[in-house]
Amino acid sequence: MYLLALLVIVSLGVFFLEYLKTLGADFNGIDPTILPIYDFPDIWQNTTYLGSFLKLFLAFIVIISVNNDVTYNTMRQNIIDGISKWEFLLSKMLLILFLALLSTLFLFLGGLVNGSIYSHVMGIGYIFDELEFLAAYFFDIVVYCSLAFLLVLIVRKSGFVIIALALYTLMFEPIATTILTYSDWTRDTVWPEIVKYFPIKSLNDMIPVPFPKYIFREIDDNVPVQAVLVSVGWFALYLSAIFFILKRRDLR
Amino acid sequence: MTHTLQINQLTKHFGRIKAVQNLDLTISAGQVFGLLGPNGSGKTTTLGMILDVVAPTSGSYAWFEGMPAVDARKRVGSILETPCFYPYLTAVQNLRVAAHIKQCPVHRIEEVLKQVNLYERRNDKFKTYSLGMKQRLSIAAALLSDPPVLILDEPTNGLDPEGIAEVRELIKHISSSGKTIILASHLLDEVQKVCTDFCVLKGGKKLYEGPVQAILGETNVVEVAAPDMETLEANLKALPWVTHVVRENGAMHVDITDGKSAADINRLCFDKGIVLHRLLTRTNSLEQEFLKILKEND
Numbered sequence: 001m002y003l004l005a006l007l008v009i010v011s012l013g014v015f016f017l018e019y020l021k022t023l024g025a026d027f028n029g030i031d032p033t034i035l036p037i038y039d040f041p042d043i044w045q046n047t048t049y050l051g052s053f054l055k056l057f058l059a060f061i062v063i064i065s066v067n068n069d070v071t072y073n074t075m076r077q078n079i080i081d082g083i084s085k086w087e088f089l090l091s092k093m094l095l096i097l098f099l100a101l102l103s104t105l106f107l108f109l110g111g112l113v114n115g116s117i118y119s120h121v122m123g124i125g126y127i128f129d130e131l132e133f134l135a136a137y138f139f140d141i142v143v144y145c146s147l148a149f150l151l152v153l154i155v156r157k158s159g160f161v162i163i164a165l166a167l168y169t170l171m172f173e174p175i176a177t178t179i180l181t182y183s184d185w186t187r188d189t190v191w192p193e194i195v196k197y198f199p200i201k202s203l204n205d206m207i208p209v210p211f212p213k214y215i216f217r218e219i220d221d222n223v224p225v226q227a228v229l230v231s232v233g234w235f236a237l238y239l240s241a242i243f244f245i246l247k248r249r250d251l252r
Numbered sequence: 253m254t255h256t257l258q259i260n261q262l263t264k265h266f267g268r269i270k271a272v273q274n275l276d277l278t279i280s281a282g283q284v285f286g287l288l289g290p291n292g293s294g295k296t297t298t299l300g301m302i303l304d305v306v307a308p309t310s311g312s313y314a315w316f317e318g319m320p321a322v323d324a325r326k327r328v329g330s331i332l333e334t335p336c337f338y339p340y341l342t343a344v345q346n347l348r349v350a351a352h353i354k355q356c357p358v359h360r361i362e363e364v365l366k367q368v369n370l371y372e373r374r375n376d377k378f379k380t381y382s383l384g385m386k387q388r389l390s391i392a393a394a395l396l397s398d399p400p401v402l403i404l405d406e407p408t409n410g411l412d413p414e415g416i417a418e419v420r421e422l423i424k425h426i427s428s429s430g431k432t433i434i435l436a437s438h439l440l441d442e443v444q445k446v447c448t449d450f451c452v453l454k455g456g457k458k459l460y461e462g463p464v465q466a467i468l469g470e471t472n473v474v475e476v477a478a479p480d481m482e483t484l485e486a487n488l489k490a491l492p493w494v495t496h497v498v499r500e501n502g503a504m505h506v507d508i509t510d511g512k513s514a515a516d517i518n519r520l521c522f523d524k525g526i527v528l529h530r531l532l533t534r535t536n537s538l539e540q541e542f543l544k545i546l547k548e549n550d
Binding site: 068072073074076077079080081083084087247248249250251 | 266300303305306307321322323325326328330332334336337349350353354393
């Protein structure tokens with residue numbers, strides 16, 4: 001299902017542009033279908049940006065997997081049987097890494113196929129340029145799933161965590177960051193700087209929104225270092241919090 | 253003799269509740285150790301701490317004279333309260349997970365499933381099992397790696413009388429092969445039958461520790477009954493070495509002084525022409541001793 005959704009995102013851009021055309025939309029007299037969204041190397045930024053919205057579904061898998069082990073007490077049983085808490089953490093991180101790797105590979109292959117069909121430019125140099133967005137995408141998923149892991153360890157109700165995480169990721173934080181960045185009261189204060197350190201915002205910032213480039217031509221098409229550093233910080237925080245909880249909590 | 257487990261000043265507080273207080277315990281290889289105590293006395297908490305699922309407030313423990321705890325747990329088969337398995341997996345699949353963790357060969361899965369009479373249901377999902385069958389599966393999981401040490405917390409919980417008898421036989425069989433068993437149970441009769449040593453916990457404190465044999469044995473109370481109870485009572489009360497006579501449930505409980513025995517009573521009655529239809533020297537049971545220990549420490 002998840003891979004299907006990724007496939008849809010990678011491949012449907014061309015149909016979306018056709019749709020815009022039939023609606024009669026035009027950008028200053030330019031036919032939307034000629035927009036080079038599948039051109040190498042821009043395709044990497046475009047697909048990873050859209051694909052990163054689907055990380056929520058991967059987080060659900062992680063939440064359900066961890067929650068199963070907690071509610072069925074099998075985590076406790078397995079520890080009694082002889083795995084260490086570190087190994088438990090490691091096994092769940094392996095699951096996360098596997099999911100992230102699978103998604104990244106899939107997106108890479110999808111990008112290659114679509115790019116080779118629709119791209120106006122070709123050549124090894126173009127194809128493998130800006131592949132850092134795939135790395136950012138991979139890291140984005142890993143950190144996000146670690147957050148989900150931590151939350152479900154703390155709250156222990158998978159349904160609640162799934163809804164709360166979805167609402168926070170898709171609504172609360174984007175709304176809050178937008179208000180804090182653009183509202184008249186906070187625009188000139190320190191707040192626009194602070195929101196860059198928010199857990200979801202910093203992840204999303206790793207892959208800047210690519211589409212304004214087709215209108216303004218002037219956008220950031222590199223992975224911003226600051227966002228990566230902040231995300232690394234959050235990742236370290238999540239991991240140590242998870243390990244601390246596993247270490248200290250009594251499993252009864 | 254090597255120490256299988258050494259517990260040193262182990263303490264656990266749950267908020268205000270002191271579940272275990274400064275517990276010292278040494279269990280040697282080959283012992284069948286009974287852990288006794290009323291509900292909430294800290295038995296399961298203690299077992300949880302030595303298995304690393306409950307974090308101790310203070311104190312320490314050492315398995316196999318200092319083996320790393322993770323390796324030690326692989327050599328310990330445990331049942332801790334309720335059976336915990338993946339409900340959507342079958343018995344065989346669940347045991348395969350356990351075998352993988354214990355790093356033991358999977359060919360023993362069939363063997364242990366037969367041992368606990370679950371072989372016919374081995375391919376059914378865990379969630380379809382009754383409580384007794386779940387308990388049997390956790391016994392199977394504990395036996396899976398053929399471990400030198402078994403921890404059994406209420407192993408007969410939820411089993412039918414037949415199952416209880418089977419578990420008792422199993423414990424006897426395992427202990428006869430020289431393995432160490434730590435058994436926590438309310439069924440004192442069970443403990444008396446299979447354990448070599450025991451300790452009594454209450455309110456997280458150790459009240460008593462010692463071999464089972466030391467507290468069993470004959471007492472100075474003899475139970476007698478005859479068709480003519482009045483004559484018997486009068487005759488017994490006249491004896492200088494009878495200190496106390498009390499009637500209970502159609503029999504008489506006679507306290508005698510040290511050095512005298514049921515044989516002396518029998519001889520007396522024989523001489524007086526009284527026919528006894530019951531003559532029995534009371535022996536101590538673990539249950540009496542257990543209740544006595546608890547009472548003394550109230």
